[in-house]
Amino acid sequence: MKLPFPEFKSQIDRRISKLLKEAEKSFVVGVFDRDSIRRLESFARRGKSLRGSLVMFSYRLFKNGFSQEALDMAAALELIHSALLIQDDIMDEDEMRRGVKAVHRQYAWVGKKLKIKNPDHFGESAAICLSDIAFFFAFGVLGRLKIDLGAKRELWKLFSRELITTALGQMEDVAASPARKKELTLYLAKTARYTFVLPLLAGALLAGKRRAELKKFEKLGEVLGIIFQLKDDELDGEQKRFNKEISRFGRMAKKLIFSLSDKKQKEAFSDLLAYSLSREF
Structure with missing residues (x-):
């Protein structure tokens, strides 16, 4: 059995994009709403989607064919993983993640551009908020699963x-x-x-x-x-x-x-x- 992880990743990436684009229409709070959703989408899709792929791998061991619920759960788990990585980079004071600036460093740059007094603190604070968004959004997806x-x-x-x-x-x-x-x-x-x-x-x-x-x-x-x-x-x-x-x-x-x-x-x-x-x- 050849592991179909590349196929799973493509499906998961597309689903993450669709779910977040649908969510983008619902949140109109200020200058950071659309930017945050798009930044989260970009970050989540840069990973290998191993954990989400394992959800679909395991599901297919017992049931054949495509499952929308399995795909949604996989997308939710990848968003949770993204949230954990964002927080991990802050704790470890890492500058880079997935080939680009870590999210808190991206927001620090935004803070400098907006002339915020302490851009580094703003960067970490904004990144924590984005990780919260990822957690809450993921659990919303899990809550909507059409299962017993x-x-x-x-x-x-x-x-x-x-x-x-x-x-x-x-x-x-x-x-x-x-x-x-x-x-x-x-x-x-x-x-x-x-x-x-x-x-x-x-x-x-x-x-x-x-x-x-x-x-x-x-x-x-x-x-x-x-x-x-x-x-x-x-x-x-x-x-x-x-x-x-x-x-x-x-x-x-x-x-x-x-x-x-x-x-x-x-x-x-x-x-x-x-x-x-x-x-x-």
Whole structure:
């Protein structure tokens, strides 16, 4: 099974643009309304849409064909991811993101242009507001999903729990020493859960699976998410330190994949493991 992530990304990008363009007509507050929506659209579409693609990947493991609800959930998750990245750049004092100036640095430039007294503070404040817009808009999209009320409650619980875990992990990361930042428990809380576990479980729940049926999916999500983060650190120049851990978690993932009873799922997760190890999109 070849991972259709490029196809998914194209669909997600188009959906994000359509949803935000529809929203643009509804908000007329001042000089920043249209600029904010367009800035958010540009930022969200610059990413690889991995998390949104995993929603659609997981959904298709259980149901064939296109699903508008899966696409909308994928778009919502990418907007949430964008919001988290905007905040992360402020906390880490990063200047660049996705090949362009970080959003708070973009707004700092706007602040200088408008001759605001403290443009850097304005930039961070405006970026936080834009991340809030992304969060609220995304949850509005999730709230409008045309699905069974029980399934919708399960999905809201899932999103709430996993994003709280991410926020707590981020707090730990901000306070952590350089050595602590590389601990696997922090990888799990800050990255693995919301990068892999959340979208994999969300897509399966949307396809009609029950939470109790998804224990192996959850564990696979954790292991693949840790591999994904370890590969990030390896690619950042710490190869020797992480080779052993990557191999260990790779073996764990293979055992979990082998234990799956469904042939389609085995093939799909084998491809997903290969993607996590190669990081080629």
